[in-house]
Amino acid sequence: MSRVLGLCHHMSNLIEIKGVTHAYRTKAGPLPVLDNLNVSVPEGEFCAVVGPSGCGKSTLTRLVAGLMKPDQGEVWLHGERVTSPRKTVGMAFQNPVLLEWRTILDNVILPLEIVAPRMPQRDREARAMHLLEMVGLKGFERKRPSELSGGMRQRASLCRSIVHKPDVLIMDEPFGALDAFTREDLWQTMRDLRAAEPFTCVLITHDLRESVFLGDQVIVLSGRPARTQHVLRVDLPADRTIDSLYTPEAAEMLHLLRDQIRIAQGRDGDIH
Numbered sequence: 001m002s003r004v005l006g007l008c009h010h011m012s013n014l015i016e017i018k019g020v021t022h023a024y025r026t027k028a029g030p031l032p033v034l035d036n037l038n039v040s041v042p043e044g045e046f047c048a049v050v051g052p053s054g055c056g057k058s059t060l061t062r063l064v065a066g067l068m069k070p071d072q073g074e075v076w077l078h079g080e081r082v083t084s085p086r087k088t089v090g091m092a093f094q095n096p097v098l099l100e101w102r103t104i105l106d107n108v109i110l111p112l113e114i115v116a117p118r119m120p121q122r123d124r125e126a127r128a129m130h131l132l133e134m135v136g137l138k139g140f141e142r143k144r145p146s147e148l149s150g151g152m153r154q155r156a157s158l159c160r161s162i163v164h165k166p167d168v169l170i171m172d173e174p175f176g177a178l179d180a181f182t183r184e185d186l187w188q189t190m191r192d193l194r195a196a197e198p199f200t201c202v203l204i205t206h207d208l209r210e211s212v213f214l215g216d217q218v219i220v221l222s223g224r225p226a227r228t229q230h231v232l233r234v235d236l237p238a239d240r241t242i243d244s245l246y247t248p249e250a251a252e253m254l255h256l257l258r259d260q261i262r263i264a265q266g267r268d269g270d271i272h
């Protein structure tokens, strides 16, 4: 409270995206992708982002991770301006990129080898085993990635992306390639993980139910170039289950999001 006002503004949110505008340079000329985008995510919150295909969602994740710099505007993490790639950001993608020549355990340990080179191997293994157990992969730690199902690989990949306790976990459609039931199991696992060790999360998704089930807030982006079109606060109970998605409150939120997506697309779309 006693902080200088200017600082206070950045400290209140873990992620602060302020007036971010970006265009890719292409042979056909500049392609505007983000247009004066503003997003704030308080520490510990789960922020789901939905928007039409190609509107700039993956671009947004690259900017938050510091893999790219915006033409205009600023990205702040933990009160620090992001200008280069960060070790304190964990990332997860649609295809879990696990190394086939390593066991599941050794895959999960990988970020610790990079971020905490002096950490004793048995401590690394204990940390990884704890997470593998939490996501239901105990007994599979000595297997190779190809010996696991797609859902199990994505579980292992989730463990790997949070093993080093990143400030932020950024996920770009991590459950998109899974069947509907496996996906719902993973949603529950995600919530269990966050209940056990809180972390701040940005999730890009095309699945509105996923955004409502996992999100504390859902941000709807407009079509390209993306602007913030709508921000929905998800006031479902913290101990929500899949059944919570069948309540009138959830139905109303899903309906609203669907309408917003239609507006974002400027037409009836194929998002589900």
Ligand SMILES: Nc1ncnc2c1ncn2[C@@H]1O[C@H](COP(=O)(O)OP(=O)(O)OP(=O)(O)O)[C@@H](O)[C@H]1O
Binding pocket: 024, 025, 026, 031, 033, 052, 053, 054, 055, 056, 057, 058, 059, 060, 224
């Ligand atoms: N490196 C690049 N160079 C030029 N154009 C790019 C580059 N990366 C992305 N684009 C273009 O920028 C726009 C936004 O891409 P982006 O991948 O951020 O969208 P998205 O919202 O993640 O799409 P999707 O929902 O299909 O994953 C697209 O039109 C894409 O073709």
Ligand SMILES: [Mg+2]
Binding pocket: 057, 058, 059, 172
């Ligand atoms: Mg994308």
